[in-house]
Structure formats: structure tokens, C-alpha cells
Amino acid sequence: MTAPNVRHWARTVRWYLRELTGEAEYDRYCERHRRGHAGVPVPTRREYDVLRTRRREERPEGRCC
Amino acid sequence: MPTSAMPESGRTEPEKPRMSPKSLAIWITVALVGAIGWAVLALSRGEEISAVWLVVAALGSYAIAYRFYSRFIARRVLQVDDTRATPAERLEDGVDYHPTDKRVLFGHHFAAIAGAGPLVGPVLAAQMGYLPGTIWIIAGVIFAGAVQDMIVLFLSMRRDGKSLGQMARDEIGKVGGAAALIGVFAIMIILLAVLAMVVVNALAESAWGTFSVTMTIPIALFMGFYLRYLRPGRVVETSFIGVALLLLAILGGGCIQDSSLAEYFVWSPETLVFCLVGYGFVASVLPVWMLLAPRDYLSTFMKVGTIALMAVGVVIAAPNLRAESVTEFAHTGAGPVFAGSLFPFLFITIACGALSGFHALVSSGTTPKLIRKESQVRLIGYGSMLTESFVAVMALIAACVLEPGLFYAMNSPAALLGPTVDTAAEAVKNLGFTITPEQLTAAAKAVEEETLVGRSGGAPTLAVGMSEIFAGVFGGAGMKAFWYHFAIMFEALFILTTVDAGTRVGRFMLQDMLGNVWKPIGRVTWKPGIWITSALVVGAWGYFLYAGVTDPLGGIKQLFPLFGIANQLLAAVALAVTTTVLIKSGKLRWAWVTGIPLAWDVAVTFTAGWQKIFSDNPAIGFFALRDKYAAAIDKGELLPGATTMDDMHTIVLNNTVDGVIMAIFLLLVLTVLVNCAVVCVRAVRSPSPLPTTEAPYVESRIDDLPERSDDDLVGARR
Numbered sequence: 001m002t003a004p005n006v007r008h009w010a011r012t013v014r015w016y017l018r019e020l021t022g023e024a025e026y027d028r029y030c031e032r033h034r035r036g037h038a039g040v041p042v043p044t045r046r047e048y049d050v051l052r053t054r055r056r057e058e059r060p061e062g063r064c065c
Numbered sequence: 066m067p068t069s070a071m072p073e074s075g076r077t078e079p080e081k082p083r084m085s086p087k088s089l090a091i092w093i094t095v096a097l098v099g100a101i102g103w104a105v106l107a108l109s110r111g112e113e114i115s116a117v118w119l120v121v122a123a124l125g126s127y128a129i130a131y132r133f134y135s136r137f138i139a140r141r142v143l144q145v146d147d148t149r150a151t152p153a154e155r156l157e158d159g160v161d162y163h164p165t166d167k168r169v170l171f172g173h174h175f176a177a178i179a180g181a182g183p184l185v186g187p188v189l190a191a192q193m194g195y196l197p198g199t200i201w202i203i204a205g206v207i208f209a210g211a212v213q214d215m216i217v218l219f220l221s222m223r224r225d226g227k228s229l230g231q232m233a234r235d236e237i238g239k240v241g242g243a244a245a246l247i248g249v250f251a252i253m254i255i256l257l258a259v260l261a262m263v264v265v266n267a268l269a270e271s272a273w274g275t276f277s278v279t280m281t282i283p284i285a286l287f288m289g290f291y292l293r294y295l296r297p298g299r300v301v302e303t304s305f306i307g308v309a310l311l312l313l314a315i316l317g318g319g320c321i322q323d324s325s326l327a328e329y330f331v332w333s334p335e336t337l338v339f340c341l342v343g344y345g346f347v348a349s350v351l352p353v354w355m356l357l358a359p360r361d362y363l364s365t366f367m368k369v370g371t372i373a374l375m376a377v378g379v380v381i382a383a384p385n386l387r388a389e390s391v392t393e394f395a396h397t398g399a400g401p402v403f404a405g406s407l408f409p410f411l412f413i414t415i416a417c418g419a420l421s422g423f424h425a426l427v428s429s430g431t432t433p434k435l436i437r438k439e440s441q442v443r444l445i446g447y448g449s450m451l452t453e454s455f456v457a458v459m460a461l462i463a464a465c466v467l468e469p470g471l472f473y474a475m476n477s478p479a480a481l482l483g484p485t486v487d488t489a490a491e492a493v494k495n496l497g498f499t500i501t502p503e504q505l506t507a508a509a510k511a512v513e514e515e516t517l518v519g520r521s522g523g524a525p526t527l528a529v530g531m532s533e534i535f536a537g538v539f540g541g542a543g544m545k546a547f548w549y550h551f552a553i554m555f556e557a558l559f560i561l562t563t564v565d566a567g568t569r570v571g572r573f574m575l576q577d578m579l580g581n582v583w584k585p586i587g588r589v590t591w592k593p594g595i596w597i598t599s600a601l602v603v604g605a606w607g608y609f610l611y612a613g614v615t616d617p618l619g620g621i622k623q624l625f626p627l628f629g630i631a632n633q634l635l636a637a638v639a640l641a642v643t644t645t646v647l648i649k650s651g652k653l654r655w656a657w658v659t660g661i662p663l664a665w666d667v668a669v670t671f672t673a674g675w676q677k678i679f680s681d682n683p684a685i686g687f688f689a690l691r692d693k694y695a696a697a698i699d700k701g702e703l704l705p706g707a708t709t710m711d712d713m714h715t716i717v718l719n720n721t722v723d724g725v726i727m728a729i730f731l732l733l734v735l736t737v738l739v740n741c742a743v744v745c746v747r748a749v750r751s752p753s754p755l756p757t758t759e760a761p762y763v764e765s766r767i768d769d770l771p772e773r774s775d776d777d778l779v780g781a782r783r
Contacts, residue, residue, distance in 0.1 A: 021365070
């Protein structure tokens, strides 16, 4: 495998894991926020995470057997 | 007219792909390879065959089913329409609704549906040989399980992500809806109890296992605090740290086992029950970021990693199947692991992996709100379920590579096996298999357990099978103990995650139901309400768990059929709702797609339920067994399995409760079925189509090709 190839794979794996775990949600949120409310400061990662877990608190997701 | 939330985009009509000669050739080859796998399985008699043939038959069948049957369902039956905006697009809010990449959503959905279920059922079903189990897992998933998952997902997606219960209420009526709701709740309680029992049986009297599983709690707490305060939102990084700590905990368990600390981690089954119940309550009450969320990340990583490892292990090690293809227990129904004949009991023992009603709840929850394009229900609904089925096939392989004597020594009830390796070897001999006491001791020593005799529940058997396979590929015989405890740990991790999440979901359901009667308890922010409902849910499954663990006749043998029937009854509800909706939307001609699996599933579950209630055979019927023991109590006799008169009373009580619960399940599901039938007849007779709750058509503005180019990967910032 060549170096660019490895880098490509590493990037893909990283992208997949970030998407799967929801880590990438914050980036998306910021982008959306900038589009919707330009001028209002974007919440920090910490603030966003508090919001995110609170949502999760109210909407439990079932896990199957 | 409402419009899509997405910016407008130019659309070109997609060309209809035709099958080229090349792909035709490829598919003929796939079909042939699969057919060869099946031929080897079917024709070999008396000689050991390689597990690879099982894998080949499974993968070949899945590929054909996915390519042709799921496509037929998508195009003809559901008429998926990629020009129609999905709820993820129409209602996009970046939170609940968001068009998600199909590969990511596949992973999400798979992680939500797959757990310990497909690992446990096939192991127990190995009692009837590998062939019946394999046929049911593969045929069941293709024609029933994956169909159910995909169609429920589709219908929920067309209704903005409504839950199965809501769909039942909207499309069938109040009575059916209410019965479905109560049924779902009751079934979940049994499911949690049986899964928790698997953990108890796996950890009881094992210092290594107990230590490493206990350590998952501080590890999850650490991850929770790390994610919240040190590195907010860095989930991937935190998960890797968590997995590393988890592996250390497994290694640490080995050291604990050999040290003087071991005695502190050897817990009796009863102690473990109280720990689990306490844990379930705390996990349900604590904020999710502390315990539940990090545990879920850990469990997802372990799940994907271990399943991949297992697939590689099976293919490289290519172990031989030691079990017979069809054992005599398939005909006689007198097997020690679970009682009853092949029909219907094999089909309820293997639920997850072939057909699992619980998936209908997941498929009508979060996933439908995240689908980008309608046609992707094929990959996400059908494809995820095929993958879970493959996990079940691997579990079956792991159980069948064991020496049959060892299998029965591990999975028969303690009452049959007696207290020592000598009595166990004798009992196995009476069943028609051979294993010496020395072999039993050696097998336990290889995985560094006190004993393997009577370690029912499926998890220890799977772990021994996996350690056998893994040790052949990675690390040799010296690593067997590590792999055994690795397998125990990851199963316990899955189950505890399900118990956490399930208790929480159950609590919300209960709050919702009780809220109709008494308002304050329905408020999700009222602390005492949360505590009361959590305690009720935990208490409910805790009761069955305790009863199962202390059951003198072996709780798994008593409760596992109840669990299997419950799960399959839920599937009957889901399939009945989908069939009704198909008929209501004028697709009577395609109703067989869910109608046939429904008919089969109803035949299986109601036959099994009927036998469990009315059979005269005490080995099968709950009430027959109850009467037998009650009669003995009147005479003042002790029957096998009971050592005291208290045991006798416990047996009578447990069987009464189990029988009544069984009857309640059947009645609830019967209510739903009758209600569905009425609606179907009305729909067929009605000159104009009955109203459905499908969301109206909105044109999509997402161009699907290319799905996502590498340049605008969301994660890859530069």
C-alpha cells in the first residue's frame, strides 16, 4: 500500500467512527448554527455536549437483545 | 404544499440499471457456491464437516436474498421512491431528524439490534444438532426476520418515525393499540430478566469473570467524566481508552483469580441478583452521561470488533463441527437443555438471528428519522438483520465445535448433573454421549474456571467454543483462558447495556401508561416519579430473575421458552400490523410477503404457548409440572430437583406464575390479531381505500449521487 492510500483509509475510518459515535454532530450543529443565526456565538463543545446528553436523557433509545 | 427543508437542486432521472452478462455470471457463481455449501451440509452423514461450509451456505444465501428478494420487496411491494423526501430531509433539525450516510446508519442500526440474543439462542438450540438451527436461522432471516425489520422501518419512515405502538393505535384501533402497548412492556420485562440470568449464570462462582465485569462500571464512569469535563465530545478517543482499560481489566481478572483477593469476587448467584437489580436501578436513575452513554460506546466498539474477530477466526481456524447434524432430541423432544420437539420449540429457542420482534421497536424508533433516501431501507433494514443472522450462525458454530459430551455437561440442569464431575460424566453417559471426569476437569482448567459442569445459559458454552476457535488462530492454547474470559466479558457487557437501556425504556413506557391514570407520575422530570417507576420496572424483572436463579429445576430451562415465545409474539404483532397496513394501502396482492411469515410465526408461538400451558407432559407444560409437585407436597414427598419442602413450594409457585404469564401474553397478542383481521376485512370490502396515516408526498431535493465524496467528509477538517 502506498502512503496516500494509507492516509485515505485512515481518514475514512476516522470519519466513520466519528459519525457512528455522534462525535461529528457538533461540527454539523455549528455549521447549521452559523447558517441560521449568523452573529450569535456558536455554543462551545462543552455546552453542546450538555445539550446533547440532556436530549438523550429525555429520549431513551432501546437496545435489542 | 409543504416543501423539503433542503436547498433546491437540479435532478436528473436515474437510468434503470439492467443486469449485464458479467453480473449475471457473478450471481450464478454466488448461487452455485451457496448451493455447494448447502449440499455439503445436507449430504454429509456420520462424518465431521468443516464449519466453513456453514459459512459458505449462509453467505451465499444472504447474497442472493439481498440482491433479489429485498430488491423485489423494495420495488414491487413497498414501491420505494427516491424522489420522495424522507422525514430526515423534510423535518431536518440536526437533532432527531438528519439525513445520514447509509453506511453510518447501517452501523447505528446494527449496533442497536444486535446484542446477546443471537449469541445465546443458537447455542441452546445446538441440542438438536447444527442442521435444524442453521436452516431456521438462514431461511427465517431471509423470509421473516429481515422482511419484518425492513418493512417496519419503511412504514415508520413513511409516518415520520412513529413507534410500533403508535402505528398499531393509528392503523388498527384503540383496543389493539392498548394490547400492543401492554404486551410490549410485559415482554420486555421477561426479556430483561432472562438476559440478566445469562449474566448471573456466567459470573456465579467465577472470580475472574466477576472482577472484569465489575470493572466495567468504574471504567464507564471514568469515561463519562472524561467526556464531560476533560475532553468534551471526544467520543472516539474516549472509546479507545475505554477499550484499552477493558482489556486490562480482563488481564487483571486473571491476576485476581490467582491472588488472595479471589475470594472477594466469588459471589453466589443470589448475591449477583441483588447486585444486578441495584445496578439496574441506579443506572436508570443516574444522568445518562455518567454511566449509560459511555457504556453504550464501549459496547458498540466491542460488538463490532469482536464480531469481526469471530468471522476471521472461524474462517481461518476452519474448525470441524463435532456435533451431529440432527440429534435424536430433535425427534424425541426429551433434550436436557430445553424440553419439547423440534416444532415448535426450535423456532422459539432461536429468536434473535432469525426473527426477533424486538427489532420492530428499534426499527420504528430512531433509525427511520435518519434515513436519507427511501431505497436505503434495503441496506439498513434488511442488510443489518442479515448481519445479525450471520452472528447467530457463528454462535451456532462455536457451540457445535465443542465435544458433545462437554456441551451437555455444561448445559444440562444441575438437578440432572449432580454435584461432582463424576456424577456429571455419568449423567452425560445416560444421555448417550461420553466424557470422562478427567476431561471435564481439564476443560475447566484450560479456561481457568472452577468447574464447567452445569454452567447453563449459553454464555459459558459460547465462550468455551470461542476460546477454542480463537486460540487456534491467535495465541495458541496458552491464551484459552484469556479468550474465554474475553467472551464472557463482552457478552456480559452487551447484556448489561441492554439491561440499562431496557430499564430506562421500560420506565418511560410505564410513566407514559401510568400518567394516564395519575398525571404527576407521567412527568419525566419529577424525581419521585422517576424513582417509583424505575423501582417498579427493576422490581418486575428482578422478581423473575430471582425466581429463575433460585429455581431448583434450572431457571434457563424454565424461562428461556417464555423469553423466546415472548420475542416471537412481538414479531407476530409487528407482522400483523405491517400486513394490515399493506392491505389498507391497496396492496392485497403483496400481503403474502408479511402474511406468510405471520402465519408461520403465529403457528409456532401459539403451538408452543398452548403446549406450555396445556401439555400433560410435566417436562413441557407449566401447569402439568405444577400439579405433579403439588400432588407430591400433599403426600409429603420430595421429587427430583427439590432438596427441601421449600424447594417444592418454589417449584409450584414458579410454574404457576410462568403459566399465567404465558396465558396473558397469548391473550394480548390474540387481541391484536383479531383486531387486525377485522380491519383487514373492512379494508378489503371497502369500495374506497381506508384512511392511513402516511405523510403526504414531498419532492426530495437531495441528489443522491455521489452519496458522499471524500472531499467533504464531515469529520475530515483541514
